[in-house]
Amino acid sequence: MVDFGGWDMPQQYSSIRDEHLAVRQVAGLFDVSHMGRFRVAGDSCVEFLQGLLTNDLALLVHGQAQYNLMCNEQGGVIDDLVVYRGSEGFFVVVNASNREKDLEWMRSLAPKDIEVEDRTFELGLLAFQGPRSEDLLPCEGLDQIPYFGFGQGDVAGIHALISRTGYTGEDGFELFISSDKVGDAWDAILEHGRSAGVLPAGLGARDATRLEAALRLWGNDMDETVNAYEAGLGWTVKLDKGDFIGREALQRVKAEGPRRQLVGLKLQPGDIARHGAAVSAGGRPIGVVTSGTHSFFLGYPIALAMVQARSLQVGDTASVEVRGRDAGADVVKLPFYRGSARSLSEKKESRHGRPSLHQDA
Amino acid sequence: MADRRYTKTHEWVTVDGKHATIGITDFAQSQLGDVVFLELPSAGRKLASRETFGVIESVKAASDLYAPVAGRIAEVNEKLASKPELINSDPYGEGWILKLELSGDLPSDLLDEAEYKKVTEASAS
Numbered sequence: 017m018v019d020f021g022g023w024d025m026p027q028q029y030s031s032i033r034d035e036h037l038a039v040r041q042v043a044g045l046f047d048v049s050h051m052g053r054f055r056v057a058g059d060s061c062v063e064f065l066q067g068l069l070t071n072d073l074a075l076l077v078h079g080q081a082q083y084n085l086m087c088n089e090q091g092g093v094i095d096d097l098v099v100y101r102g103s104e105g106f107f108v109v110v111n112a113s114n115r116e117k118d119l120e121w122m123r124s125l126a127p128k129d130i131e132v133e134d135r136t137f138e139l140g141l142l143a144f145q146g147p148r149s150e151d152l153l154p155c156e157g158l159d160q161i162p163y164f165g166f167g168q169g170d171v172a173g174i175h176a177l178i179s180r181t182g183y184t185g186e187d188g189f190e191l192f193i194s195s196d197k198v199g200d201a202w203d204a205i206l207e208h209g210r211s212a213g214v215l216p217a218g219l220g221a222r223d224a225t226r227l228e229a230a231l232r233l234w235g236n237d238m239d240e241t242v243n244a245y246e247a248g249l250g251w252t253v254k255l256d257k258g259d260f261i262g263r264e265a266l267q268r269v270k271a272e273g274p275r276r277q278l279v280g281l282k283l284q285p286g287d288i289a290r291h292g293a294a295v296s297a298g299g300r301p302i303g304v305v306t307s308g309t310h311s312f313f314l315g316y317p318i319a320l321a322m323v324q325a326r327s328l329q330v331g332d333t334a335s336v337e338v339r340g341r342d343a344g345a346d347v348v349k350l351p352f353y354r355g356s357a358r359s360l361s362e363k364k365e366s367r368h369g370r371p372s373l374h375q376d377a
Numbered sequence: 378m379a380d381r382r383y384t385k386t387h388e389w390v391t392v393d394g395k396h397a398t399i400g401i402t403d404f405a406q407s408q409l410g411d412v413v414f415l416e417l418p419s420a421g422r423k424l425a426s427r428e429t430f431g432v433i434e435s436v437k438a439a440s441d442l443y444a445p446v447a448g449r450i451a452e453v454n455e456k457l458a459s460k461p462e463l464i465n466s467d468p469y470g471e472g473w474i475l476k477l478e479l480s481g482d483l484p485s486d487l488l489d490e491a492e493y494k495k496v497t498e499a500s501a502s
Contacts, residue, residue: 031465032436033411220410220436286414288434310413310436317413339416339432339439 018219021113023050025219032220033312039184039225040313040355043146043153044217045205048183048190049198052115053139054122057105058130065099065106068125068261070244072254076101081164081179085252086118087262091243091269094121096234098181100166109141111234125261140198144205145188145217145225147356152209153189161189163357172204183222185229185355224309227318230280230351236291237278237306237320245274246322248350276303279328280350281319281336283308287343289319294337295345302327305336311352318352319345381469382445382483383493389469390445390487397446397477401433403468404497409435412464415442415457417474423449424477426484431474433464446484448477 018027028035038044056065066073071084078101086094095114100107110118115136122132150158154172158180161167166179174197182188193201206216223233232238238247244266245253255267283289289308296302303323310317319336328334328347335342381391387405391398406412414434424430424444431442454473456463463472488496 027437028410031411033462224436286416286434288413288439290439310434312411312413312436 020219021050021111021115023112025050027220028218029216032218032224035215035217035221036224036312038213038215039146039186039217039221040353041147042213042215043144043149043186043188043209044184044215044221045202045209046143046145046217046222047140047202048143048222049136049140049195050112051136051141052110052112052118053135053141053192054108054110054119055105055133055135056108056122056130057133058127060127060129061105064126064130065108066258066260068122069097069099070253070260070262070266071099072257073099073101073106074257078103079165079167081166081181083164083252085244085249086121087244087260087266088240089262089265091245091262091265092240093234093238093242093244093247093249094118094240096232096238096249100179113235138195140193140195140201142191142193142198142202142205143182143184143188144191145182145184145186146214147186148212149186149188152212152214154204154208158189163187171201172208174201174204176201182357183229183231184225185231185351185353185357186225187356223307224311224313225355227307227309227320228311228313228351228353229355229357230320232278232320233307237322242276242322243269243274245269246276246278248278273325275325276322277325277328278306278350279321279323280348280352281305281308281321281334281345282348282352283317283319283336283338283343283345285316287336287338287345288317289321289336289338289343289345293319295321295323296335296342297323297327297332302334314353320350382487382489383496384443384445384487385496386443388443388445392446392479392483395479396451397448397479398473399445399475399477400468400473401442401464402493402497406465406468406472409433409440410437411435412461415461415464415474417453417457418450420450420453423447423480442474444475444477445487446477446479447481448479450475451478452476 069084081100097110161180177192289305293305308319332347387402416432426447429441
């Protein structure tokens, strides 16, 4: 067990390798109940959240979810989050380590009619992720839920809010279930999928799969000192939607071009680039590794690095400090791997003409 | 195995006459998680007791490997280059790391099974 944002979380249940491969080839079940969950309600909740977040909530109708950033006045990322539009108000899922900070920030800016309610401890959250997740989740009607859509349903007879979202690059579902029932749902889902190869998956597999999909991890790949464009998340910034916190700064960054960029690196087997490792090119220091791991699925180590803008492009080679020496790395296109969520996002794009979560700058 | 001895840094050693086999303990592999790579020396190199002789990379971290005894490296487990996971599946058997020709006496601070167990219980809590 490891401490993760104040929660005791399993790094692995059996083996990170087996759990990682299960998510890529069949499906894996993650307990992500540590993530913060808020309900935002009130007459002016659309205007309130529009002023706080970078993406355009006017694009969302009831039953849809959206990836979003909450930025400070400098355009730095306070947190990345997913916003769900319900029939009355919104539901917001934030990073565990930022829950209290986000809650304080949102409440400090909320007008009188807005209520920001922390529901983290009333609801459990499970993520069932993998190419076979639709077949193997014991639930009817999943084919009716589009990518980044959500609805109500019964999972193994237990009431759940089911959203077709995730953090692995695979097709999959996130299930909001009342805390007193979530343990039963966990057991039933694993029992139902066991013979097909479904495994419970821990933080190790979660980190490896999200990194292959180049999904940013707040605290590693970005934080309040990294702006949305530097993090490669400019597609979530809708400068034309009206005013929001950070808009002015972000407009300037967009006009001048970001000073740093996030790039993908592929390393030689055994050369695992860890968070904070120095990156150089042509003998000149240009940045640091923000996330790195060995990908059991791809068979080589991968890393994200924050480097000076225009210092590297796809096809270039760079040097990364590994165990006190310089290891060669190839700059590769992001994401490192496109899982089964790809076909879904393409379907969705054609329907709504909107970019998907997996689009990379 | 009665003649297997341990170090506080979680290596093990078995001795047969002038020959020693070394590896990392079951506790060490379980703490490291899946091993993905080992950086190992070549046969012929002389190691002092407590000398760092290599690095083991798991998904979680890179850790130094220390020689539990002094000697010249007679053999390196070549299988680990392609199958580092042997360290996880069979740390005391197929997952051995080096064979040494011993030089000098065994260090006096090697631990027996019961003593090592106490070390692991202390670091697990």
